[in-house]
Amino acid sequence: MKTMKITKREAEYLLILFRENAYSNKYISSIVMAKKLNIAPSTVVEKFQRLAEKGYVNYVKRKGVKLTDKGLKFAKKLIRKHRILEVLVVQISGVDANTACNMVKGLEIELNDDLTELLCKSLGRPRRCPHGYEIPEV
Numbered sequence: 651m652k653t654m655k656i657t658k659r660e661a662e663y664l665l666i667l668f669r670e671n672a673y674s675n676k677y678i679s680s681i682v683m684a685k686k687l688n689i690a691p692s693t694v695v696e697k698f699q700r701l702a703e704k705g706y707v708n709y710v711k712r713k714g715v716k717l718t719d720k721g722l723k724f725a726k727k728l729i730r731k732h733r734i735l736e737v738l739v740v741q742i743s744g745v746d747a748n749t750a751c752n753m754v755k756g757l758e759i760e761l762n763d764d765l766t767e768l769l770c771k772s773l774g775r776p777r778r779c780p781h782g783y784e785i786p787e788v
């Protein structure tokens with residue numbers, strides 16, 4: 651059986667799709683995604699297909715992808731982790747929001763749920779990230 655575990659790179663895609671509101675009726679094309687990531691559209695198509703196989707996105711040829719319910723839930727979780735980590739970094743170091751954002755990029759997928767909740771609690775259950783965006787409850 652093929653592993654359904656998600657890779658760091660795939661998680662990055664899900665985060666972008668979430669930030670672009672690519673769910674319900676909005677699709678993101680491979681061209682747009684390729685521009686965002688500064689890579690070839692063919693590479694993006696491969697990744698879209700992998701994510702579709704794993705059930706995280708709906709992929710429609712020539713239209714692109716949007717998050718499935720499973721993908722949306724997972725992306726929200728990643729966003730929650732990303733924003734909680736940003737709050738942590740800003741609180742302990744005083745760096746600005748963008749610096750914190752870059753520092754925590756890629757860590758979302760590594761952070762388990764228990765540690766996330768522990769951090770959230772010890773940070774006083776922040777509602778917003780340092781950019782002012784809402785931290786979603788999952």
Ligand SMILES: [Zn+2]
Nearest residue numbers: 732736751752
């Ligand atoms: Zn950020």
